[in-house]
Structure formats: C-alpha cells, structure tokens
Amino acid sequence: MEKRLKSLKYFAPLVQIALCPITILFIWTVFTGPEAIPVVSEELVS
Numbered sequence: 001m002e003k004r005l006k007s008l009k010y011f012a013p014l015v016q017i018a019l020c021p022i023t024i025l026f027i028w029t030v031f032t033g034p035e036a037i038p039v040v041s042e043e044l045v046s
Helices: 002-018 021-032 036-045
Strands: none
Touching: none
C-alpha cells in the first residue's frame, strides 16, 4: 500500500495540470478552432 502511495505522488502534478481550468480552456480552443468565431460574428451583425 505504501509503495502505491509513493508512486501516486509522482503523478499528482500531471493530474493537476490536466484538470487545470486554463489547460481545459486551451485544449477546447485548439479543438474548436477558428471556424467557430465567424459563426458568432455573423449572428452579432444580423
């Protein structure tokens, strides 16, 4: 059990980075891409 806890402490920073809201927003903007922006601007112009 103690060996398992020692190995988990090395992965804790990776989990915190993966669950960070800034990281989630960055990944979201990368995958949605720039094609979502013109759709919003067309709705605002109309």
